[in-house]
Structures are given as C-alpha cells and as structure tokens.
Amino acid sequence: MPSIYSQVASMAEDIEQRLDEAIKDELESNWPVYNVWLRHVKGIGPGLSAQLLSFLLPPIPEKGPSSWYKAAGLVPTENDKGQFRLPRPTKDGGKITYHPYLRRCLYNVSTSFVRNGGFYRQMYDQTKARLVAIHAGDPNWIPFRIDRTARWKAVKIFLAHLWEAWSECEGLPSRLPYVVEVLGHQMIPRPMYDGKHMM
Numbered sequence: 001m002p003s004i005y006s007q008v009a010s011m012a013e014d015i016e017q018r019l020d021e022a023i024k025d026e027l028e029s030n031w032p033v034y035n036v037w038l039r040h041v042k043g044i045g046p047g048l049s050a051q052l053l054s055f056l057l058p059p060i061p062e063k064g065p066s067s068w069y070k071a072a073g074l075v076p077t078e079n080d081k082g083q084f085r086l087p088r089p090t091k092d093g094g095k096i097t098y099h100p101y102l103r104r105c106l107y108n109v110s111t112s113f114v115r116n117g118g119f120y121r122q123m124y125d126q127t128k129a130r131l132v133a134i135h136a137g138d139p140n141w142i143p144f145r146i147d148r149t150a151r152w153k154a155v156k157i158f159l160a161h162l163w164e165a166w167s168e169c170e171g172l173p174s175r176l177p178y179v180v181e182v183l184g185h186q187m188i189p190r191p192m193y194d195g196k197h198m199m
Contacts, residue, residue: 042118073098
C-alpha cells in the first residue's frame with residue numbers, strides 16, 4: 001500500500017482526536033448537566049452528548065420531558081386502521097411534525113445503550129421481554145417492531161431522567177412525564193453517580 005494512504009489515515013485520526021478533545025472541553029466548561037450526570041451514563045460519550053444537547057431545548061418549568069418526546073416524534077398516534085404508530089414521513093411528502101435529526105440522534109443513543117449495556121440496556125431488555133410475553137403469536141408484533149418499541153421506551157426513560165438532571169443543574173422545578181403526572185404510571189428513578197459508578 002502506498003505510504004500516502006497510511007499518512008492520510010494517520011492525519012484523519014489526529015483530526016478526529018482533536019475534535020473529540022475540543023467537544024469534551026466545551027461540554028466540561030459550559031454544560032453542568034454533562035459533568036454532573038450525562039458523562040456517567042454508560043453508552044453516552046462526548047460525541048453523543050454534544051449532539052443531544054445541541055438538538056434539545058433546555059427544560060422549561062411549565063413543560064415536562066413529554067415536550068421532548070413530541071419534538072422527536074416519539075408520541076404514538078392512531079392511524080386509520082386503529083393502530084398506534086410513531087409518526088413518519090408520508091409518501092406524498094407532506095409536512096412532518098417532529099425533528100428528524102433529533103429522532104435519528106436518539107436512535108443512535110438507543111443503539112449505544114443496546115451495545116454497551118448498563119441501566120438503559122436493562123430497561124430495553126425488560127421491555128422487550130414483556131412485549132414478547134404479551135404479544136406471543138401476534139403477527140402484528142414481529143421481532144423488528146418489538147425491538148423498536150423497546151428501544152424507544154428506554155430512550156424515553158433516559159430523556160425523563162435527563163430532563164430531571166438538567167432541571168436540577170439549572171435550579172428549575174422539574175415536571176414529571178405526562179404518563180406519570182397525568183396517567184399515573186410509575187416513575188423509574190434515575191441512576192445516580194456515587195463518585196465511582198452509576199447506581
């Protein structure tokens with residue numbers, strides 16, 4: 001292989017490392033929620049943290065994490081067949097009501113959780129096992145749909161926890177997710193960093 005290829009590869013690695021260091025410095029200097037909580041979440045490194053914090057609006061006291069769910073298109077709506085599905089682009093190119101790049105970023109977050117383990121991988125596994133048990137034999141609940149539903153459930157729990165942690169860092173009162181505050185679902189406490197690991 002000509003030496004120019006290895007030289008270019010080495011240069012690209014150096015650029016990537018410098019960018020990673022710059023992103024990490026920015027997060028550590030200007031984003032308290034990153035230092036206090038987000039950096040300790042397994043599967044969320046500086047790159048994903050920076051994407052998330054750039055796409056999400058800071059918590060607003062009058063709202064709750066459900067506003068983030070809506071922004072990402074994670075609120076199921078009923079279709080003409082009576083089925084509840086997440087919104088998606090229409091074939092005719094109609095206007096979408098969510099931020100597609102935020103949703104893509106959160107899908108990458110879910111993939112990182114599944115690959116790296118930790119608290120949110122446990123949430124994914126528990127949801128997946130429950131869906132398999134409930135919908136066994138149902139042709140509408142193929143493995144792909146079960147996987148995606150479990151991923152989005154884990155992401156929504158993570159977003160609720162991020163909202164809570166970010167609100168605390170900003171000294172803001174924190175609202176619960178709609179399903180907890182209004183529908184009476186149980187809130188899952190967020191994992192906390194004890195100085196050594198997440199508990």
